[in-house]
Every structure is written in C-alpha cells, then in structure tokens.
Amino acid sequence: MDKLKKFDLMEKISRELEDVRHSQQAVLEKIAKIEVDNIELGDKGIETKIPEIYERTAHNAEAIKEILESFQTKTEEFGDKNNISKLKEQQDIDSVK
Template sequence: MDKLKKFELMEKITNELEDLKNSQTAIVQKIGKIEIDNFDLGNKTLERILPAMHQNVADNLDKIAEILSSFEEAKDTYGKKNNIEALKEQETIREAMEGGSKN
C-alpha cells in the first residue's frame, strides 16, 4: 500500500471512530433520559438495569475516545513524516494531467 493510500485509510478509520464516538454519546444521553423519566414512573426493572447499562456504555465511550486520540496522533505523525500534503498535491497534478490528455 502506498503512503497516500495508507494515510487515506487512516483518515477513513478516524472518521469511523468519530461516528462511533457520536453514536455512543447519543446512547448515553438516551439512557440518561430514560433514567430521568423513570424517576416519576418508578419501574423496578429500569431502576435495576439502566444504571449498569449507562456505566457500560460510558466506559465504552471512554475507550473509544482514548483510541481515537491515540489513532489521530499516529495518523498526524505519519502524515508529517511522509509529507502527505506534498503527495496529495502530486496526485492532484497527476490526475489533472491524465484528465487533460484524455481530451
């Protein structure tokens, strides 16, 4: 895999991790809303199960945030080390030249 393709894959994974983080955040918020609504209702099953669910999802969110931070750092380091911006410029020029020669 060439350097630019590897970096693009790293960007894709970063975006997927961001999506995962956002999804987990939404789940934590939804569980919290159900817990609040249940204060008035007092359903024993919800009282028993939701706090553990909330904690598990919150723990996963912390792990995702940790992975995302570490992975972004590795991606940025890789990008700088391999001068990805210059490689992107070269790729753009190459594509423009190939597109111009087809006409």
C-alpha cells in the first residue's frame, strides 16, 4: 500500500473511531436519562441493572477515547514523517496533466 493510500485509510479509521465515540456518548446520555426518569417510576429492574450498564458503557467509551487519541497521534506522525501534504500536492498536479 502506498503512503497516500495508507494515510487516507488511517484518516478514515480516525473518523470512524470519532463516530463511535460520539455514539457512545449519546448512549451514556440516554442511559442517564432513563435512570433519572426511573427515579419517579421506581422500577426495581431498571434501578438494579442500569447502573451496571452505565458503568460498562462508560468504561467502553473511555477505551474508545484512548484508542482514538493514540491513533490520531499515530496518523499525524505518519503524515509528518512521510510528508503527506507534499505527496497530495504532487498527486493533484499529476491528476491535472
């Protein structure tokens, strides 16, 4: 795989990880809302299970955040090391010819 294709794929994976991170945040917010709404309702099943689900989801969200940050750094370092901006400029020039 050439350097530009590899960099593009790394950027794509970063975007997908970012999407997953946002999705996890939305899930956490929904779980918290259910927990708050259940205070009024008082369902014992929800009261028992939701805190466990929230904790596992929060742990997963943190793991995704760590992976994302690490991978974004790796992607930036790869881009800098391989002078990706210059390679993209050259690719644009070549595509015009």
